[in-house]
Amino acid sequence: MRIADxxxxxxxxxxxxxxxxxxxxxxxLLACLLAFPFVVSPYLLFLGCLIGIAVISATGLxxxxxxxxxxxxxxxxxxxxxxxxxxxxxxxxxxxxxxxxPLAGLxxxxxxxxxxxxSLRVKGLYLAIATMAASVILHFVxxxxxxxxxxxxxxxxxxxxxxxxxxxxDFKLYFVIIPLxxxxxxxxxxxxxxxxxxxxxxxxxxxxxAEVLGVNLLRYKLLSFGLSSFYAGCAGALWAYFFKVITPxxxxxxxxxxxxxxxxxxxxxxxxxxxLGAAFMTLVPEMLKVLTLLLEPIIANAQVHxxxxxxxxxxxxxxxxxxxxxxxxxxxxxxxxxxxxxxxFKT
Amino acid sequence: xxxxxxxxxxxxxxxxxxxxxxxxxxxxIIYKAxxxxxxxxxxxxxxxxxxxxxxxxxxxxxxxxxxPAAVVSGGLLGGLTxxxxxxxxxxxxxxxxxxxxxxxxxxxxxxxxxxWGGGPQVLPGFLPRQPIFLGEIYVSSxxxxxxxxxxxxxxxxxxxxxxxxxxxxxxxxxxDQAASFSMGISVPRVFNFAWIFGCMATALxxxxxxxxxxxxxxxxGMALAILVVVIFGGLDSILGALVGGxxxxxxxxxxxxxxxxxxxxxAIFTLLTLILVIKPYGLFGTKEIERL
Numbered sequence: 001m002r003i004a005d006x007x008x009x010x011x012x013x014x015x016x017x018x019x020x021x022x023x024x025x026x027x028x029l030l031a032c033l034l035a036f037p038f039v040v041s042p043y044l045l046f047l048g049c050l051i052g053i054a055v056i057s058a059t060g061l062x063x064x065x066x067x068x069x070x071x072x073x074x075x076x077x078x079x080x081x082x083x084x085x086x087x088x089x090x091x092x093x094x095x096x097x098x099x100x101x102p103l104a105g106l107x108x109x110x111x112x113x114x115x116x117x118x119s120l121r122v123k124g125l126y127l128a129i130a131t132m133a134a135s136v137i138l139h140f141v142x143x144x145x146x147x148x149x150x151x152x153x154x155x156x157x158x159x160x161x162x163x164x165x166x167x168x169x170d171f172k173l174y175f176v177i178i179p180l181x182x183x184x185x186x187x188x189x190x191x192x193x194x195x196x197x198x199x200x201x202x203x204x205x206x207x208x209x210a211e212v213l214g215v216n217l218l219r220y221k222l223l224s225f226g227l228s229s230f231y232a233g234c235a236g237a238l239w240a241y242f243f244k245v246i247t248p249x250x251x252x253x254x255x256x257x258x259x260x261x262x263x264x265x266x267x268x269x270x271x272x273x274x275x276l277g278a279a280f281m282t283l284v285p286e287m288l289k290v291l292t293l294l295l296e297p298i299i300a301n302a303q304v305h306x307x308x309x310x311x312x313x314x315x316x317x318x319x320x321x322x323x324x325x326x327x328x329x330x331x332x333x334x335x336x337x338x339x340x341x342x343x344x345f346k347t
Numbered sequence: 348x349x350x351x352x353x354x355x356x357x358x359x360x361x362x363x364x365x366x367x368x369x370x371x372x373x374x375x376i377i378y379k380a381x382x383x384x385x386x387x388x389x390x391x392x393x394x395x396x397x398x399x400x401x402x403x404x405x406x407x408x409x410x411x412x413x414x415p416a417a418v419v420s421g422g423l424l425g426g427l428t429x430x431x432x433x434x435x436x437x438x439x440x441x442x443x444x445x446x447x448x449x450x451x452x453x454x455x456x457x458x459x460x461x462x463w464g465g466g467p468q469v470l471p472g473f474l475p476r477q478p479i480f481l482g483e484i485y486v487s488s489x490x491x492x493x494x495x496x497x498x499x500x501x502x503x504x505x506x507x508x509x510x511x512x513x514x515x516x517x518x519x520x521x522x523d524q525a526a527s528f529s530m531g532i533s534v535p536r537v538f539n540f541a542w543i544f545g546c547m548a549t550a551l552x553x554x555x556x557x558x559x560x561x562x563x564x565x566x567x568g569m570a571l572a573i574l575v576v577v578i579f580g581g582l583d584s585i586l587g588a589l590v591g592g593x594x595x596x597x598x599x600x601x602x603x604x605x606x607x608x609x610x611x612x613x614a615i616f617t618l619l620t621l622i623l624v625i626k627p628y629g630l631f632g633t634k635e636i637e638r639l
Contacts, residue, residue, distance in 0.1 A: 071442050118620070121627040124441040125384045129578050130623050132571075133616040140613045208639055257449055264446055308465070308564075311457030318450030322443050323435050 052177035056184045058262045058274035060231020066269035068224035069204030071128040076255025077135035082108045082233030083240035097162045104237035105230040112229025142248035154247030267328030276329040356604040362494035364596020369497040371576045371588035373548035379521040380541030386448040389570025390455035392553025395421030399554045421550025422543040429542035459564040467563040493555040581632020
């Protein structure tokens, strides 16, 4: 039981890990992540990689939506930009992942900044629709810029190369994806402690007040779009390396909605939220699949209803969380922590 | 350029635009009264068309009963939505409210797939089929009659909002909620009423669309164009909805006819981006003035 933490300096108060317990638990988590691929089945390893990619993208979207308060329906299309960039670079120049990934991120960041330009004049719904327009236009580019994207046929990709090594299995990719996800999350966490992060939050809470206080709206809104798209571009590039084939249909509007749902279910504006949300939303369809397999003997052709049920459950999760737990899974996690912290006193 | 083809396409486009205007009107009514952006509008259109399919096709009710019953069911679905999931979201951030309607649209698509199956279906024909010729100009009678019905409904709505008690209450609430509440208007009831009326217009438009375009659980995707219409015309402007509907419907059909279907979305979304840059609040929308 730990009732309060005594901190004696401001930097202690702002530290990422404030107590030794936290550091120990973090160490245990890292050890588990390291041991994970050695003990689990290939299917779970596949899911682990998928969650890692989703965490990167959701963390990026959270910077834009959760911290800066700008609604974006373009995350899926941004991931597409990152994926196409990395595939094109890898196929054209046989570059290694260490080069294509940052380049994909940077180009996507540039696209993100351009898409973010309307955010200076419009906000709320108007901005949501403007980003949706951008995602429709980008989709059109994916289909019609055939010399680069090969149109509807899509592109294939060789195994990723990194430092002269072929990443030819999920096992090896896992050790690229998970460290990158950790870096992404740590980056977002540290961002919160800087002037930039505080400026983002000020813009979210009241943009006019922020401007009065000396936050340059133009700069910070575009920076937020750029950062968020950088994350999306990296996630898209990893997605391409993971699945080895991309088509324009890999990144529909539903992907953007999926990530918005993930950060809402996880808890917007927190660091833990996108991680929990991305993992949860990736796992729910898989759990449904297991459930239908179990129900198969009881209900005839339960399989047929799997796809529609996925949609219904997805919708119910969004609506349910917004109505009953608007701060998401992160808040539930905090409640559990508080319960144990106060355990013998508060029952 | 083939002028005859251009005029024919323009007429077809304006007819489609009239239906767009009807949906956009439903959208604007809901937005004006409750400040809620309804992303589930396409799915409400789709579900209402399935209601009509059930009433007219499976129960074999006559048209005069099935059509109003489907429209009213669509409206009641809207009212129910408002009562159960929109009302508790009052005062939440726009992101949350938008996501609630997106969640609703997912639920509706899944439900439609479970109840009516995932495949495309054809509505029982209730529109005349023989082509109409205005001189040399050919007009598909299905689309023309859909447009006539849509325009009739639009006129009813406009008259209703101009002259009836309910319409006045709705306009009063839209302009100042606190003042209307203190004048004895039950604002919560107006919210509910706006959703019912908005969704009735949407429902009729959904049935008209599906009558000429076919129906499947995913046909709600057509509502992307409606979002463009309302932003183009201005979110809170009924005039904007009417003008925007006609312009977007016309543009979409012309682009589709001359360049091909895949350019439709590109054209309307490019126009939308331009409008947002030049006139951020649409053609007739009210500019929001913010104070600290």
